[in-house]
Amino acid sequence: MATTLHPSSPILLLPTTQNAKNSSSHNHSLPNCKTLNELKQLHCNMMKKGLSHYPNNINKLIAACVQIGTHESFNYALNVFKEDEETMFCSLYTCNTLIRGFASSGLGQEAIFIYLHMIVVMGFLPDKFTFPFLLSACSKIMALSEGVQIHGVIFKMGLDKDLFVANSLIHFYAECGKVDLGRKVFDKMLERNVVSWTSLINGYSGVNMAKEAVSLFFEMVEAGVKPNPVTMVCAISACAKLKDLELGRKVYAFMNKLGVELNTLVVNALLDMYMKCGDMSAARGILDELGDKNLVMYNTIMSNCVQHGLAGEVLVTLDEMIRKGWRPDKVTMLSTIAACAQLGDLSVGKSSHAYVFRNGLESWDNISNAIIDMYMKCGKREAACKVFDNMSNKTVVTWNSLIAGLVRDGDMELALRIFGEMPESNLVSWNTMIGAMVQASMFEEAIDLFREMQNQGIKGDSVTMVGIASACGYLGAHDLAKWIYTYIEKNDILIDIQLGTALVDMFSRCGDPRNAMRVFGNMEKHDVSAWTAAIRVMAVEGNAKGAIDLFNEMLKQEVMPDDFVFVALLTACSHGGYVDQGRQIFWSMEKIHGVSPQIIHYGCMVDLLGRAGLLEEALDFMKSMPMEPNDVIWGSFIAACRKHKNVELARCADENITHLDPERVGVHVLLSNIYAAAGKWTDVARVRLQMKEKGFQKVAGSSSIEVHGLIHEFTSGDESHTENTQIGLMLQEINHRLSQVGYVPDTTNVLLDIDEKEKEHLLCRHSEKLAVAYGLINTVGK
DNA sequence: GTAGGGTTAG
Incomplete structure (x- = not known):
C-alpha cells in the first residue's frame, strides 16, 4: 500500500555533499592538484616563473583539468587552450585529451571546436585516436551532419579500416537513429570484434528494431564471436523491449553456455527484462538471491512498477531505499513523481517537487514534464502552469502533458487551440486529441482529425486506431469499419489486446458479428476485457448460449472474471431469454467467482426477468436489492411493463419514481407511452406535466446512415x-x-x-x- | 582510443 513520507525521512533532509566519484582524483602526473583551484594556482606560478612555455607543462595542465571532470574545469582547460599564446605548444595528444574530456561530459560542440581549431589554426592532422573521441562527442549531441562530414575525412585518410574508428562510426550512426548507415560500415569492415557486433546490436535495439537486434546476437554467436557482459546487457534489454520472455530466457541460456561473466549491469538487465515481461516470480528470484540492491536496481524496480500501474509499490520501494541509505537521483524522482500522478497523491508529489528543486534536478526536462503531469492529474492546474512557464526547454512531451491535462479537465477548447499552435507535435499529441474527442462523444470530429493526420502524412499506430475504432463503432459506420481494418493490415499496425478488443467492439456495433469474431479469433492473447467484448457480440445477437460457451472457455484459460464480463453475460442471457441460466450466473458471481454484484448487475437481472414477462418476480427482486433501484432499473422495469402491456405494475412503478430525481427523462417518457398505449390520456397528461415541472425535455432520437x-x-x-x-x-x-x-x-x-x-x-x-x-x-x- | 543497466506525455 502507499506509504507517505514522514517529514523527517531522508528524502526531505538530503545532504548536498559532492559526489564521491568526482572528488577522488587519479591524477598521477600532477598528484598534488586535486581541485581546480589548486590547478589554477599552479598555472599562475607556472606563468610567473615562465614555465608555461614548456609544452609538456601546458599539456599536463590541460590533462589535469580534463581529469577533474567538472564543467568549470573543462571551461578552464578550454580557456587555457584558446587564449594562451602557448597553444602552439599543445601537442596532438593534448588535443585528443581535450576532445576526450569534452566527449565524456557530453560537451559535443566544444569537442568539435577543438577538432576544427587543431586542424585550421594549429595545422595538425587528426589521427586514429582523435576520431573515436570526436565521434563519441558527436553521438552525445546527435550532430548527424557534422558526423557525416567527419566520416568523409576518415574515409579520405583511409582510417575507416581502423577497427576502433569503424566501431565508433557504427555507434555514432546508431545513436543518431541511422542504424542502416551503421550497418553499411559494419558490412564493409575487414575485421570485426565483439564491440562492432555489440554496437550494431544496440543500434537496432535503439530504433525499435529489437527483433533484428536479437537475431544479430545469435548471428554473432554463430560466427564464433564470444559475447561479453556489455553484449549481454544489449541483447537482454532488446528482449525486454520485445516483452518476449521465451526469447529472453533463450538469450540468457546462451550466455551461461558460453560462460559469460555475470556483473551487476547484466543482473539489472535481467531483472528489468523479467519485470517488463511480467514474470514477477523470476524477478523476485533475482532479488532474493541478490540481497543488497544498488541504486539502479531500485530505479529499475520503481520504473517497472510505474509501468504496471503499481504506484503504491513505488512509494514502498522508495521508503526502503531511503532507509538503506541511498539518495534518490533524478531517475528515482521521475518514477516517484509519476507514481504520485497515478495515485493523485499531492502531498508526496509536492515534497518530491521540493526535493527536485533543492537538488537542482528540475533542469532535466523529463522531471519537469513529470511534475506538470503530476500537478495536472492532482487537479492543480495553476501549479502545473507555473512549472510550465518556468521551463526554458519545453519539449513536445511538455506540451503533450499540458494538453492531456486540459483534456482531462474537460477543457477541449483550450486543448484544441494549444494543439493547433504548439511549436512541435508528434503522434502522441494526435492520439491525445483523438482520444479526447472520443471521450467527449465527438466521434465525427475524431475521424476528421484522423483524416487530417493522413493528409499530413502521419501514420497512426495502435493507440490511434483504438480511438478511431471506437469512434467508428459508436457511429455504426460499417464501410468505415472495414476501411479501418484494411488500413491496420496495410500499415502493419500491431493488433495488441487493446486494439483487438476495440476492433471486436467496433464490428459488433456496426452489425458485423462475423468480422468481430474473426478479429477475436486472430488475437494472440485475450484478457478479460477481450473476452467481454466477444461475449458482448453474442449479447447483441441474443445468442445466450454462445456467450455462456465463451465464458466457460475463458474460465478454462484461467482468466479471472471481473464485474464487466458479468454485465455482458447477463445481458446476453436477457436478450436470449435464458432466465434460469441468468439467475444461476448472478448467484455464482459472488459465491464462486468472488465478484460482488453492483447496481448494474441488479439492473441486468431486472431486465432479464422483465423481458421474460416475470414482472412480479422482477419487482420482488428490486425490493430485495441492497441498494435503492436507480432510474435505469426503473426504466427497464417500465419498459418491460410496456412490452407485456401491464399498466397496473407500471402504475406501481410510477408511484415509486416520484420521489426519485432521475437525471434521465427516459423513465418518464416510457411511462407516458405506456399510458398512451392503454389510452389512459389523463395519466399521460399528468406525467407530461410532471416532466414539464421538473424542466425535462425529451431529447429527439435520431438515425444516421x-x-x-x-x-x-x-x-x-x-x-x-x-x-x-x-x-x-x-x-x-x-x-x-x-x-x-x-x-x-x-x-x-x-x-x-x-x-x-x-x-x-x-x-x-x-x-x-x-x-x-x-x-x-x-x-x-x- | 571504440560498445553497456534505470527515464516523463496518449
Whole structure:
C-alpha cells in the first residue's frame, strides 16, 4: 500500500555533499592538484616563473583539468587552450585529451571546436585516436551532419579500416537513429570484434528494431564471436523491449553456455527484462538471491512498477531505499513523481517537487514534464502552469502533458487551440486529441482529425486506431469499419489486446458479428476485457448460449472474471431469454467467482426477468436489492411493463419514481407511452406535466446512415437535409410499394393523442425511414 | 582510443 513520507525521512533532509566519484582524483602526473583551484594556482606560478612555455607543462595542465571532470574545469582547460599564446605548444595528444574530456561530459560542440581549431589554426592532422573521441562527442549531441562530414575525412585518410574508428562510426550512426548507415560500415569492415557486433546490436535495439537486434546476437554467436557482459546487457534489454520472455530466457541460456561473466549491469538487465515481461516470480528470484540492491536496481524496480500501474509499490520501494541509505537521483524522482500522478497523491508529489528543486534536478526536462503531469492529474492546474512557464526547454512531451491535462479537465477548447499552435507535435499529441474527442462523444470530429493526420502524412499506430475504432463503432459506420481494418493490415499496425478488443467492439456495433469474431479469433492473447467484448457480440445477437460457451472457455484459460464480463453475460442471457441460466450466473458471481454484484448487475437481472414477462418476480427482486433501484432499473422495469402491456405494475412503478430525481427523462417518457398505449390520456397528461415541472425535455432520437464514407443524421420529421425533396419522393415510392404488397402501418407505437391519419404521417417521417430513403437514393444502382 | 543497466506525455 502507499506509504507517505514522514517529514523527517531522508528524502526531505538530503545532504548536498559532492559526489564521491568526482572528488577522488587519479591524477598521477600532477598528484598534488586535486581541485581546480589548486590547478589554477599552479598555472599562475607556472606563468610567473615562465614555465608555461614548456609544452609538456601546458599539456599536463590541460590533462589535469580534463581529469577533474567538472564543467568549470573543462571551461578552464578550454580557456587555457584558446587564449594562451602557448597553444602552439599543445601537442596532438593534448588535443585528443581535450576532445576526450569534452566527449565524456557530453560537451559535443566544444569537442568539435577543438577538432576544427587543431586542424585550421594549429595545422595538425587528426589521427586514429582523435576520431573515436570526436565521434563519441558527436553521438552525445546527435550532430548527424557534422558526423557525416567527419566520416568523409576518415574515409579520405583511409582510417575507416581502423577497427576502433569503424566501431565508433557504427555507434555514432546508431545513436543518431541511422542504424542502416551503421550497418553499411559494419558490412564493409575487414575485421570485426565483439564491440562492432555489440554496437550494431544496440543500434537496432535503439530504433525499435529489437527483433533484428536479437537475431544479430545469435548471428554473432554463430560466427564464433564470444559475447561479453556489455553484449549481454544489449541483447537482454532488446528482449525486454520485445516483452518476449521465451526469447529472453533463450538469450540468457546462451550466455551461461558460453560462460559469460555475470556483473551487476547484466543482473539489472535481467531483472528489468523479467519485470517488463511480467514474470514477477523470476524477478523476485533475482532479488532474493541478490540481497543488497544498488541504486539502479531500485530505479529499475520503481520504473517497472510505474509501468504496471503499481504506484503504491513505488512509494514502498522508495521508503526502503531511503532507509538503506541511498539518495534518490533524478531517475528515482521521475518514477516517484509519476507514481504520485497515478495515485493523485499531492502531498508526496509536492515534497518530491521540493526535493527536485533543492537538488537542482528540475533542469532535466523529463522531471519537469513529470511534475506538470503530476500537478495536472492532482487537479492543480495553476501549479502545473507555473512549472510550465518556468521551463526554458519545453519539449513536445511538455506540451503533450499540458494538453492531456486540459483534456482531462474537460477543457477541449483550450486543448484544441494549444494543439493547433504548439511549436512541435508528434503522434502522441494526435492520439491525445483523438482520444479526447472520443471521450467527449465527438466521434465525427475524431475521424476528421484522423483524416487530417493522413493528409499530413502521419501514420497512426495502435493507440490511434483504438480511438478511431471506437469512434467508428459508436457511429455504426460499417464501410468505415472495414476501411479501418484494411488500413491496420496495410500499415502493419500491431493488433495488441487493446486494439483487438476495440476492433471486436467496433464490428459488433456496426452489425458485423462475423468480422468481430474473426478479429477475436486472430488475437494472440485475450484478457478479460477481450473476452467481454466477444461475449458482448453474442449479447447483441441474443445468442445466450454462445456467450455462456465463451465464458466457460475463458474460465478454462484461467482468466479471472471481473464485474464487466458479468454485465455482458447477463445481458446476453436477457436478450436470449435464458432466465434460469441468468439467475444461476448472478448467484455464482459472488459465491464462486468472488465478484460482488453492483447496481448494474441488479439492473441486468431486472431486465432479464422483465423481458421474460416475470414482472412480479422482477419487482420482488428490486425490493430485495441492497441498494435503492436507480432510474435505469426503473426504466427497464417500465419498459418491460410496456412490452407485456401491464399498466397496473407500471402504475406501481410510477408511484415509486416520484420521489426519485432521475437525471434521465427516459423513465418518464416510457411511462407516458405506456399510458398512451392503454389510452389512459389523463395519466399521460399528468406525467407530461410532471416532466414539464421538473424542466425535462425529451431529447429527439435520431438515425444516421453512412453513404460513401460520410455520416448523415436524421431526426423524426427532419426536413433540413439538402436532398429533402428527393427523400420525400423516395418515401412516397416506398409507401406505395409497401402498400402494394399489403403493408398496413401499425400505429400502436405512436403514442400521441392524435388521429390515425396524423399518426401514419408521423410514422412515415420516422428518422429511420428518412435515413433508409436517403441511403436508397444514393446507393442503389450506383 | 571504440560498445553497456534505470527515464516523463496518449
